[in-house]
Amino acid sequence: MTNPSPRAGRKEWTAFVVLLLPLLLVSMDVSVLFFAIPAIGRELAPSATQQLWIFDSYAFALAGLLITMGSLGDRIGRRKLLLFGAAAFGAASVAAAYAQSAEMLIAARAVLGIGGATLMPSTMALVRNMFQDDAQRTKAIGIWSGAMAGGIALGSVLGGLLLDHFWWGSVFLVNVPAMALLLVLVPLLVPEFKDPAPGRFDLLSVPLSMGAVLPVIYGLKEIAADGLTVARAVCVVVGAAVGAVFVHRQRSRRDAMISRELFRHRAFGAGIAINTVAAFGMMGSAYFTTQYLQSVLGKSPLEAALWGTLPSLAVGAAAPLATTAGARIHKAYVIAAGFVIAAAGYALLGLCGTDSLVLTLAGSAVVGCGIVTVMALVSDMALGTAPPEKAGSAAALLETGQEFGGALGMALFGSVGVAVYRHDVTGSLPAGLPPGTLAAVRETLGGAAGVAAQLPGRAGESVLATAREAFTHGMNIAAVGGTLILLVAAVLTVAALRNVRTEETAAPRQAAQQAARH
16 A cells, blocks of 8 residues: 655745746747837848748757757756756847847747757656655646746737837846746755666767657758758658657667657657647637738737637636546546637638628637647646656656647648639739739738738729638638547547546656655
């Protein structure tokens, strides 16, 4: 008979609140830059390629290093890695705020991504280690998931408000006080956790993991932005091939970067896959709704961000409710219900017209509530199965799966939407357009808006109306596909998890109590 796990007290819950700081900042940094780009363009004059890298250098550094940083945290200590990441994130924020050239800003954004890659798995792993009681851990991860979802929406609003009063560097400087506070409070409140016997660090697995993740993420992002080409397909295939080499190395080495112990419980591997599908659904929805609010309804970026906070309020509340339900009902059925709820949200998006603000916001909220239900429960389930000393690697795998799923969702849903848009626009544009404008109209809704602004009277109105209807139709068709995919995911979730008993989805209590604290 095992002893009951110790329950977290006031100190652990206070430390948990502190750990939400880096989580909010990293999730906000995904969206805060959108509003600053016009001002950055005026001051630093980046080329089109440099402007893309100002965005992507952060995302690629974050995605490429998650697995490495998760494993490193298991070895040197998650608190130590968190403090290193906080210092790097704060310093890079100052460098980005006062960047004198596009190249300097790109480099600073890459360092921000490296810092983010240390913060994300460290915070989740520390939550796993501090909350050894199953019910408390489930509650904490529910709050953690809700905060992450809310941070993305908050970043857009905060960016818009800061730029109304300060210069573009303020969107980066806002990170500095929070990171300074983190550096002071974490050593006082958060205990250290690490693997007492980690083995040698497998240096070769670092470039292999990056070589597996980065080409796939890059290829999928490019496919989402500009369509499928041979070069982009080759990029994804090369990443998959390197990934196969990486997996073989992890399976054949005793001191592998990713321990085989993590996959001893069926719930862990299933949780990674389910979490990836959930991210696929979340980003597929976001791809359309953000563009719809601005390009179809004509909202300004700040107006769109403010409207976007309404679904986020519902999403932030859904995660704690989901974990409460998961404590009373078998998690397989609650996770499946989350997929069904998200599918219903996609069905609402499938009904939207060109003037459907309320329906779009409702659909986005329902999708978000369903997806965050899935993510909160599978994160808790997967971390609960992981040995406490491997919590950093487990958290990193969950987050890497989210990066893959998000990129795949944008690529697939975006490709469907673009195909429908181009088909509809080509057959519906008015005759007599000036030479050379058809290609711009067919390319994107933004291109069509630019052409429409240059045309006189009814001709411009007709082009813009046609483009908006075509984009909305593309969103409708993609939403139907999203509905079907998520319903299939709900069925597969029940099939995969219904026989996993509750006691199998928690790491052995004795092992949790013996996790090394140094």
